[in-house]
Amino acid sequence: DVKVTQSSRYLVKRTGEKVFLECVQDMDHENMFWYRQDPGLGLRLIYFSYDVKMKEKGDIPEGYSVSREKKERFSLILESASTNQTSMYLCASSLTLNQPQHFGDGTRLSIL
Amino acid sequence: RKEVEQDPGPFNVPEGATVAFNCTYSNSASQSFFWYRQDCRKEPKLLMSVYSSGNEDGRFTAQLNRASQYISLLIRDSKLSDSATYLCVGDGGQNFVFGPGTRLSVLP
Numbered sequence: 001d002v003k004v005t006q007s008s009r010y011l012v013k014r015t016g017e018k019v020f021l022e023c024v025q026d027m028d029h030e031n032m033f034w035y036r037q038d039p040g041l042g043l044r045l046i047y048f049s050y051d052v053k054m055k056e057k058g059d060i061p062e063g064y065s066v067s068r069e070k071k072e073r074f075s076l077i078l079e080s081a082s083t084n085q086t087s088m089y090l091c092a093s094s095l096t097l098n099q100p101q102h103f104g105d106g107t108r109l110s111i112l
Numbered sequence: 113r114k115e116v117e118q119d120p121g122p123f124n125v126p127e128g129a130t131v132a133f134n135c136t137y138s139n140s141a142s143q144s145f146f147w148y149r150q151d152c153r154k155e156p157k158l159l160m161s162v163y164s165s166g167n168e169d170g171r172f173t174a175q176l177n178r179a180s181q182y183i184s185l186l187i188r189d190s191k192l193s194d195s196a197t198y199l200c201v202g203d204g205g206q207n208f209v210f211g212p213g214t215r216l217s218v219l220p
Contacts, residue, residue, distance in 0.1 A: 041212070042210055043199070043210040058207070090155055090156075097206070098144045100146050100161065101158075103157070104155060105154070105155055106154070106155050
């Protein structure tokens with residue numbers, strides 16, 4: 001089974017802080033994704049990566065950046081956290097872009 | 113127009129009932145479709161893929177109607193444990209697009 005691990009289940013940070021969310025997958029998947037999920041809005045793609053050091057913007061990249069230095073690890077960075085970034089963040093990976101994605105447990109991030 | 117649309121529900125059905133959800137998609141070039149299940153405060157988990165010829169897995173049946181651009185999920189003999197939100201997913205070209213989900217509550 002694919003295992004996608006997110007570093008924290010719950011995280012509380014303050015406005016203006018730089019926040020790092022880490023994600024690791026153990027199935028040698030090429031593609032990795034970061035989503036946020038908010039009530040009534042569903043899953044929205046922030047960034048994705050289809051190879052090491054490669055990144056592509058999703059639908060809502062503003063206020064975020066990503067890093068993929070190793071194939072198994074994909075980091076989401078909130079450069080200067082704001083209260084409207086309080087959300088559930090989900091990392092996913094897939095073998096190819098047309099195969100189903102497998103999700104981590106999610107990180108509930110609160111920005112105070 | 114949203115690329116993938118679903119009725120948010122909730123669908124409240126008694127145990128043992130048959131329930132069906134539809135999901136419409138706007139990208140006629142979409143090739144891959146999936147149904148995911150998401151429990152409250154948990155991550156989405158793949159339920160099943162949707163093939164052109166249909167797909168059945170136990171009590172669950174998924175269908176694709178390309179002419180009308182919708183996919184469906186049928187759950188037979190519903191169980192209390194089927195209570196969850198069901199997300200349909202279609203490929204939007206470069207990436208998959210997730211629908212907002214349909215909430216199902218199976219009542220005793």
